[in-house]
Amino acid sequence: MEGYKIRHWLTPLLALLMLLPGLARAGEPTLEAPALVLKGIPFEVTVTGTEPLWLVQEDNRQPVSLENGAAIIELVTEAERLALSLQDEAGTVLAEAASPAIAAWLSVVPALLAIVLALAFRQVILALFVAICCGGWLGYGLAGDKLLSSVLDSVNVHVLAAASDAEHMSVVLFCLLIGGMVGIISRNGGTVGIARHITRFVRGRRSAQTTTGLLGTAIFFDDYANALIVGNTMRNITDRLRISREKLAYLVDSTAAPVSAILLVTTWIGFQVGLIDEALGLVDGFDGSAYGVFMASISYSFYPILALLFVFMISLSGRDFGPMLKAERRAVRRQREADDELTDREAIAEEASIDAKPGIPHRALNAIVPMTVLVLTTLGGIWYTGMSELGFPAEAGLRDVFGSSDSFTAMMWGSLLSTLVALVMTRIQGLLSMDEAAHYWFEGVKSMLLPITILMMAWALSSVNETLNTSDYLVSVLSDSLQPELIPVSVFVLSAFTAFATGSSWGVMGIMMPLVVPLAWAVLQHHGLAGDPDAMHLFYASVAAVLAGAVWGDHCSPLAETTLLAAMASGCGLVEHVRTQLPYALFVGVIATLFGVVPVAYGMPWWLGIIICTLAMAAGLRLLGKRADAEEGEPEATVNIDAVKTSS
Template sequence: MMRKNQTTALFMLIFGLLAGIFCHHYIDKQWLERAVSYELYSNLDGQLAYKFKGKEILVGELIPYQLSPLSQENLDKLETEPSIEQQWVQDSQGSIRLLKPAFHFGVWSLLPAFITVCLCLLTREPLISLLTGIIVGAFMLGQFDVIDKVLIPNLASEGTAGLLLLYLWLLGGLLGIWTKTGAAQAFADYMAKHFVKGPKSAKLVTWLLGVLFFQGGTMSTVLVGTTVRPLADKAKVSHEEMSYIVDSTASPIAAVLAFNAWPAYVQALIFVPGVAFLATESDRLSFFFSSIPFSFYGIFAVLGTLLLSLNITKFSGKRIQQAHQRAATTGALDAPHARPLSAKELQTVAVPANYRSNMLEFVVPLVCLISIAIGTFIALGSPKVNWAFTAALLLSGGIALIKGMSLNDLIDGFGTGLKGVVLASVILMLAVIIGSISKQIGGGLYLVSLLAEQLPYWLVPLTLQLITMIIAFSTGTSWGTYAIAFPLAMPLAWEISQVQQLANPELYLMICFATVLNGSIYGDQCSPISDTTVLSAMTTGCDLMDHVKSQIVPASLAAAMAAILWAALVYIYV
């Protein structure tokens, strides 16, 4: 069986590379008009401007829409690439928006993600699979010098450098110091003695922390996974269960308890010209929060992890049930074939002989980390995660030195932490790169363009859910999917509500909005190339593909239940 999988994987690899070259030479790019609307105002100098990330940006020269080379009519006539990258236009109704051209290769745009996921499933080697997907995407774009033209520019970008700093140096160093000082183990011992009496209570603590850290995304995943790993290992909870609980209470809870950065980001993407209840930023924020009761996938995902925490595994799927039974009967936290992303160095406590561990060495830096993250979010509008982890790292090191640990031992622990997360950090960076390439070649745009055909109103929400699930799974990002899907889905839903004369168009838009929001979360959560998926496996010590395969069943069940409710609501009330 293994040999057959390897042969199939080799065939997929060769096919992907040849198909990438074929696409570049023989498949024409299909250019699409993409319009972005901002809330404009006149500044003190009387110039049109808008705010972006707190900065005032002036609107450029306005061109009549019909004359713009970036209008869809003119893009359809193109034989080469557009001569400009963006242009401000004004239509006959006076609406002003920014046009940016985008393209896709039709169904071929899904090729890099398809090859990557298939290789992950066949080989269980995410590193090779991600690299192959990146190379295929680069070939499609004509970038045959993959190292100099793709990998190095992406690795040198601000976003990737930030990932490297946070997850390799800061997170790895912090975990290494906690291992060297025995702080994590001391915390686990204390929790086991006073609060955690077995696997059920360990999982309940994990679920509760996931709900409390409702900022969502990578920050929530890292905080919860790092905190609960030592006590869950001591309580003999399988790593598949832990990684699922951590992952499924990250982004899903952020969509339900949305007192975070999500509404501010999403509201900027859902403006629809002529729709009064989406006219201003405050209107769109109110619309977001009014739509929360329809976030059925987020609600079911969080409830599903609560049931699992209570040892009710009936809805968790065969793999999680087997993992639960294995840990309960044999004490084995991983399957026999597993290759955990967390290195063995971080699972072995090597405290110097003359050093006495204390659980406060774990708790105090963690409280500091959370306080800075939440405090900066309240004060500045976004959590400064790097500040938080830097402060926690310095505090942990300082406490250790004050208590008498030698500098050599401290540096040794720091280095051990770096070694322990280097593989996961590389996988994380490659996942970000392939997500960027998938977006660049237009996989998401192609899928959404399929909705251009007339659809019955009752089918639109389910179609939006399915499309966004596929986009997010293919690109590994929910926020990236929002940027692709919302500007297309919301006007589509509004147009259908008007053409088909629906009785309650605002409710209809809320349901369509919820399907895009939740479908993207599902795809991101289940994707093997998502940063939160990788981090959930890394921080809990789980094999990446074991995590992906085990959580896709309960997540899909929650998505199916959500789809049924959305369809029922549209059919009955709209």
């Protein structure tokens, strides 16, 4: 018994002794610095402890003012290596921190390297791998002994970190489940059935493209769901009507983000309004709501509006130019030139295509019902998660509900239920055995593995860019001495380039909005224009420039998620999609800048800017564009719709 009593008191005593060092360390001062800093670019360090404390950087010794035992201090260095120490009044070193420092311009090298290599060699995975390794080495300060470590870190650190993100995995699961569902409805004849029904209303290539654009505009609530649903729905139809996969990918991509960015009830709106609201908290003297600012900015979102208009110009006119014209002519001729062989990605897409099982009826409902379940469940899930977040209030506006929703969870619910519905319908009708259904579900999943691998590596590169503070460097080119009229165009171009280099439109919005809103208001105040009704269009145009520029850069970048998803859903090679879409995106972006953003900043009404830009696009398309189904000197060819229906 006495032994038991001794052990009874000894156990907590030993535990207390083990905790004492940790308790003692808890009160010690700490100094945290970034893992990497850019020369000449401000960065922040965090200090905790009790005063008096001094922060020493090289020969500079400054007192630290603590609030609630902590302080965040902004510093700048030009040294090859950052060395900091935290000292007490007597000069005793209490804590130290050191980080490598690199030239600021080097932070954009990995992203630009990935883009250049992908476009030059058409090997996206290799390009991303090289860029990730390069970024990892830069993160080590280009230390020679860390070159091998940067290569090894490419997968076990950067890609693993991307795969560990819950939202990233939600997108992956969404893609895999949709791929499995498409595999089932392709084999059970559903996609052939829906193609047969849609072609009844399609009179040729132009009406098929217009139908794709209208469907992309109708599925407005989320850009990811838009790209995957429209691409998978229309791919079989456009193939039969000799419309290139590159054109389908363009139509899908250019009606995904632009629609989600400017309509009033989408999964983007809550994010955008939240950013604007946070940024307005940094502004003194502004009287207005975040949603009101967003609503006012829509009129100045030239690129998303014009991108949608250009989709229908291309579709209705039947004209194309640049690499897209070549792709369309190749699709019309149904033959490949010797120097236009199938790319690896296209060959894989062709091998992964699933034909309907011979001898079974082709019923459109077998595709329509699962896809309807996907759309309605996703919308219902967005509403439910938004209401749950708000606490199921008796009165809640759609804007608030969508802004508070969890779209990733809703998309997974929709893809899972649509897969189950497709499976149950297939088994009830006896179209496929359970083994066949399982086999073709996995075949559909397999078709998603390559694009998901690319998506994972793009996320990993985005993480590397964040470590390298790439966005901070790009944003630093903004000058505080900007003239008010130059703010919108400067923000538009900078946001576009940042989205192009990083591949993240949402990331650009999150970085730029808190900087642009106070900057625009401060410049207006400096010139005595803040609150002036005749000058407020500059403030709204600056907000719109962040959103529009992010979408523009997203359309031009092979690293962007929606670009990857649009190419994947359309069965198009990523590089081929970027090469054919890039001239169109640049065409619309330049016209939006020259005839919309700049003139409107100098006082032209926004509606007149839209009209002039539309006329400029129409004139440019008329001048540059040619019909793919009419060779020079030959009459225009027509598509035999009856033959398409018969083959379906």
